[in-house]
Amino acid sequence: MLKMFHNRNATFLLLLCTIFLTWRTCHGGKILIVPLEGSHWVNMDIMIKALHSEGHSVDVVRTNQSWYIKDGFPHYKTITVPVAEAFNHDFVNPILKKIFHIERGESSFWTFASLQLEMFDAMYNIHRITCNMAMSMFKDEDLMNRLKARDYDLVLTDPAWGAGIMLAHALKLPLVYNVRWITSGEGHMAIAPSPLSYIPMTGSGLSDTMSFKQRFQNLLFYFIWQAQDGFLINPQYQAVCDEFFGSEVRFRDLLQGADLWLMRVDFVFEFPRPTMPNVIYMGGFQCKPAKPLPEDLEEFVQSSGEHGVIIMSMGTFVNELPADMTNEIATAFAKLPQKVIWRHKGEKPKSLGDNTLLVDWMPQNDLLGHPKIKLFVMHGGTNGVQEAIYHGVPVVGLPLFFDQYDNLLRLKERGAAKILTLATVDKDDTFLKTIQGVLNEPSYRMNMQRLSRLHRDTPIKPLDSALFWIEFVMRHKGAAHLRTESYKLPWYSYYSVDVFVFLAGALLLILITVLMLIRCLCTTRSKNKMKRD
Incomplete structure (x- = not known):
């Protein structure tokens, strides 16, 4: 009897759930x-x-x-x-190679002009x-x-x-x-x-x-x-x-x-x-609280001890940087006491240190929310910047194209990031010194955590x-x-140019009328004076 009651109860709950889901679908x-x-x-x-x-x-x-x-x-x-023809890797990769070549050259007007022309061509074709x-x-x-x-x-x-x-x-x-x-x-x-x-x-x-x-x-x-x-x-x-x-x-x-x-x-x-x-x-x-990491990744993160972990990703468009640049970056990472998780699909850098783990993909949001993450090295895409703000992780930015520099600049202006250019990243240990500067100066983390508190303090998600x-x-x-x-509205109406032209014309007409009246009065007065003389 009890078993029959449970079966009826389960059937009723299943029917209720089906009706509820059907109602939601029908009313969606x-x-x-x-x-x-x-x-x-x-x-x-x-x-x-x-x-x-x-x-x-x-x-x-x-x-x-x-x-x-x-x-x-x-x-x-x-x-x-x-x-x-479509917007995909076959379209993006040749553009990236040209941008890398241009931006790593000498900074000059011609570099700027070349980059703008390349962007014009890319945008036209997109x-x-x-x-x-x-x-x-x-x-x-x-x-x-x-x-x-x-x-x-x-x-x-x-x-x-x-x-x-x-x-x-x-x-x-x-x-x-x-x-x-x-x-x-x-x-x-x-x-x-x-x-x-x-x-x-x-x-x-x-x-x-x-x-x-x-x-x-x-x-x-x-x-x-x-x-x-x-x-x-x-x-x-x-x-x-x-x-x-x-x-x-x-x-x-x-x-x-x-x-x-x-x-x-x-x-x-x-x-x-x-x-x-x-x-x-x-x-x-798109940001959300971090979920637990996969077991192997969690073990690597925990092995960092008190020094913590740095993560690096250049986003969805960029699978790999030029080989000589990746070797310089790997050399810099190898000199750090922190562990490094680097999303990189290209050839393994020859100078890769034992502290650096290369991955094809990483759970970026979950890593950024881990308490051992100390720094995010990134390209400056909107998604990554917002996730860094949400989790309060300071940034070293390596912008490549489009809006990335501008995104990173907003963090830099608020004291939460430093920015490198492709032309300087592999010169005079600039990459290493920049990372150490952000890691060793507490204000970067404090400023980013302040942005995180501001971002989360809203009445509705x-x-x-x-x-x-x-x-x-x-x-x-x-x-x-x-x-x-x-x-x-046409532009001249939006900016009220037609109104200003009308007012200017009206004022000019009044001014001309007044001047003509004054002239007429002066002429009449002069004639009257000549008659009296």
């Missing part, structure tokens, strides 16, 4: 995601898992040559677009590939009909490329960004007022405190970004819009017209600046905030009440 939304590859996909995947756990159905658009986005996972389904992918989608009537039939609630995309932006317009769906970068540069620059007197441009190497010379330099970088967007990037997307939507649809308007901007920074990391009501800050949303606002857009079919209308 349908979300179409157009992500970017590499490290951008790593943090988008975290958001997808969170959305799936809330009962939402997620479809992910990828190419048939996808680098990171794989099929067969339970938390999303893939929609594959066939392309002839967006060319993206536009080709978008055209493949729009030309595939069967694919577009299937997407429309799915009746999605919104499109979530990374606007560092524009395929998702145009797809949302084609499907007439609300648009949400998982954003730090857009096609034309840093996200804030497109949506919020951005005075160049205290908001540094990406690549300028400046903080929010600038001298006259630095403000002039910042203005030059602004023009460089504008030229890149105006001549190399925006015309490619506009050509797609012209072909499929008509010339009256401007890509810039589509880009700026998103309902919600989920910004992957916060103001613990970012310099204070103007913002907008539809910008939601979720910096560090960043990921929970992001989920709420995504669901908010789904519930209300958009967030038009939060969007500014400024992006619809």
Whole structure:
């Protein structure tokens, strides 16, 4: 009898769980995601898992040559677009080799110019590939009909490329960004007022405190970004819009017209600046408490004793540095009392010390949260910087390209990091001295732990905030009440140039009228005087 009762009880609980899960699935939304590859996909995947756990159905658009986005996972389904060319290792590796060669040369105007030209070429080709992918989608009537039939609630995309932006317009769906970068540069620059007197441009190497010379330099970088967007990037997307939507649809308007901007920074990391009501800050949303390390890794970490452990990773794009540089780095590590865990896939350095462990992959977040970790040597990617802040681990930065120097600069300005360049890392024991400087000066750890406390001291976790606002857009079919209308204004209206011209014209007219009256009075008076004489 007791056994029968338990069986009935278990059956009832199973039925209840099934009903609950079915209810969640039926009441969940349908979300179409157009992500970017590499490290951008790593943090988008975290958001997808969170959305799936809330009962939402997620479809992910990828190419048939996808680098990171794989099929067969339970938390999303893939929609594959066939392309002839894609953003992957074959595309990235030649660019990296050129950057290494340029940046390790003598620092000069020509080095800077060469690097900028290389970046221009890389950005042009990235967006060319993206536009080709978008055209493949729009030309595939069967694919577009299937997407429309799915009746999605919104499109979530990374606007560092524009395929998702145009797809949302084609499907007439609300648009949400998982954003730090857009096609034309840093996200804030497109949506919020951005005075160049205290908001540094990406690549300028400046903080929010600038001298006259630095403000002039910042203005030059602004023009460089504008030229890149105006001549190399925006015309490619506009050509797609012209072909499929008509010339009256401007890509810039589509880009700026998103309902919600989920910004992957916060103001613990970012310099204070103007913002907008539809910008939601979720910096560090991918960070979480550390889990226990694998047994072999934990044993290696514990063997470090009182000296602790240094970890080094150059991110998803870079598998290995030039051989002579890796040997110099290995030599420096070998001279330290700390143990070192180094993510490195290339040839084993000849000077590798017994204290250094090379790994193909490391549980970065879990290592950073381990109490024995003393220092993080990194390239300056947004994900790694946010994890270092979350866990309060000081940084030695070795930036390579794009936003990495600017990310590290924000830590340096707050006294939590030192930065090396590729040109100096293997000269005069610079790498070793820099690491020792951060390890031996307690202020670096204290400052980073202060940033960690500030970052964690929030009423709601960043990921929970992001989920709420995504669901908010789904519930209300958009967030038009939060969007500014400024992006619809021509530049002369946005800056009130037409008003100033009108006022100047009115003042000039009044001044001319007064002068003419004075002249008439003077002439009349002169004539009257001559008659009296």
